[in-house]
Amino acid sequence: MSDYSVEQALSLERTLLISRDDYRVYYPRPGVAFDPAWMKAEDHRGEVKDPLSCSETKVSICMYPALVQTPSRELAADADITEALTQTKSFLPPPGKAASPLPDDTVISKAYVMVD
Amino acid sequence: MKLSRFQGKPCPEESSLMRSIYRTIWEEPLNAYDRFCEDLRQTDRILQKYQCLVSDLVGPRDYSREVEFPPVPANDDIAKSWLSSRSKVKQATRPAETPPSLVDLAATGEFSATYLASLANGKGNSVPADPRFWICTRRKELDNPVTARHLITVVLIQELFGGGEFYVGSYALGIYRTMQGTLRYSTTSSIRRLTVFHEKTRSRYDAAIEWPSNFFPRARSTRNRSCYPGSRASLKEWKRVPKSFLIFSSPIS
Numbered sequence: 232m233s234d235y236s237v238e239q240a241l242s243l244e245r246t247l248l249i250s251r252d253d254y255r256v257y258y259p260r261p262g263v264a265f266d267p268a269w270m271k272a273e274d275h276r277g278e279v280k281d282p283l284s285c286s287e288t289k290v291s292i293c294m295y296p297a298l299v300q301t302p303s304r305e306l307a308a309d310a311d312i313t314e315a316l317t318q319t320k321s322f323l324p325p326p327g328k329a330a331s332p333l334p335d336d337t338v339i340s341k342a343y344v345m346v347d
Numbered sequence: 348m349k350l351s352r353f354q355g356k357p358c359p360e361e362s363s364l365m366r367s368i369y370r371t372i373w374e375e376p377l378n379a380y381d382r383f384c385e386d387l388r389q390t391d392r393i394l395q396k397y398q399c400l401v402s403d404l405v406g407p408r409d410y411s412r413e414v415e416f417p418p419v420p421a422n423d424d425i426a427k428s429w430l431s432s433r434s435k436v437k438q439a440t441r442p443a444e445t446p447p448s449l450v451d452l453a454a455t456g457e458f459s460a461t462y463l464a465s466l467a468n469g470k471g472n473s474v475p476a477d478p479r480f481w482i483c484t485r486r487k488e489l490d491n492p493v494t495a496r497h498l499i500t501v502v503l504i505q506e507l508f509g510g511g512e513f514y515v516g517s518y519a520l521g522i523y524r525t526m527q528g529t530l531r532y533s534t535t536s537s538i539r540r541l542t543v544f545h546e547k548t549r550s551r552y553d554a555a556i557e558w559p560s561n562f563f564p565r566a567r568s569t570r571n572r573s574c575y576p577g578s579r580a581s582l583k584e585w586k587r588v589p590k591s592f593l594i595f596s597s598p599i600s
């Protein structure tokens with residue numbers, strides 16, 4: 232891991248943090264059905280498998296999560312200023328919300344999973 | 348094709364793109380035109396970035412200009428950076444010769460999912476759990492390259508995106524280097540080295556935070572450093588950004 236790569240990762244974090252759009256990181260939970268719309272299956276060597284061969288399978292483990300762009304929420308008219316701060320920006324889906332991307336979301340990068 | 352003429356030579360990224368275009372046509376003639384157009388669009392984006400960079404460095408400054416929000420990043424650029432981190436995680440572990448059992452995979456995956464869910468639950472009102480202690484409880488999984496790769500990813504994502512704060516971002520460097528240095532061989536004794544190394548890294552980064560006494564007074568008095576950089580290096584970088592960008596995650600109408 233070179234310094235450049237670390238800087239690149241941190242740069243990505245900051246880019247997404249101050250972007251007007253919201254982004255979510257989705258980890259497919261073990262046991263959920265494989266969904267080629269936002270997942271890619273790979274074997275233990277890291278080689279991507281044909282999605283058609285994984286249509287009836289379930290996720291064993293997530294090797295790398297999906298990054299999804301979601302429409303940014305509009306602030307209410309009486310919103311407090313703190314609601315617009317970066318500290319309130321969340322990349323992990325809030326609890327109780329959908330565990331997979333919604334139809335309006337744009338999948339930037341699919342999750343890499345191993346299937347059973 | 349328009350190329351920047353820096354000392355009479357194309358910049359390295361442009362050379363790489365030209366090679367990419369050559370490979371596109373030579374190796375995959377099918378749909379070559381569409382792929383060629385996409386490469387050209389990518390070239391334009393890179394040239395635009397260079398022009399903005401040069402303009403920021405040596406161009407005239409208009410201090411009366413209204414501050415604008417940063418442009419929306421291109422999705423393919425984000426995807427490229429996102430997957431770049433993944434490739435580094437793969438390089439940090441040795442190749443898996445045999446797959447782990449499905450039971451072990453499911454157990455590790457469920458453990459991480461529970462951990463991430465609790466992290467999301469506590470977000471915003473509590474300090475994120477220290478991944479050192481969390482990952483050190485999974486010694487068995489760290490001996491297997493597949494599960495180790497999964498755990499490294501969870502830690503990395505937590506460090507980068509779990510807290511939403513630049514404060515924890517500086518730890519990503521430490522934990523990432525630690526992972527690379529110790530998990531390449533995936534031995535149990537690496538856990539101890541991981542802990543010691545991370546302690547050193549953490550203290551070094553804590554020492555690197557030098558806040559001017561009256562620069563960001565709130566940042567010293569509270570934990571809400573989300574709008575401020577967390578290390579000397581990032582502070583240097585963020586000084587180039589208009590301060591109005593630093594605190595707002597979305598435009599205020």
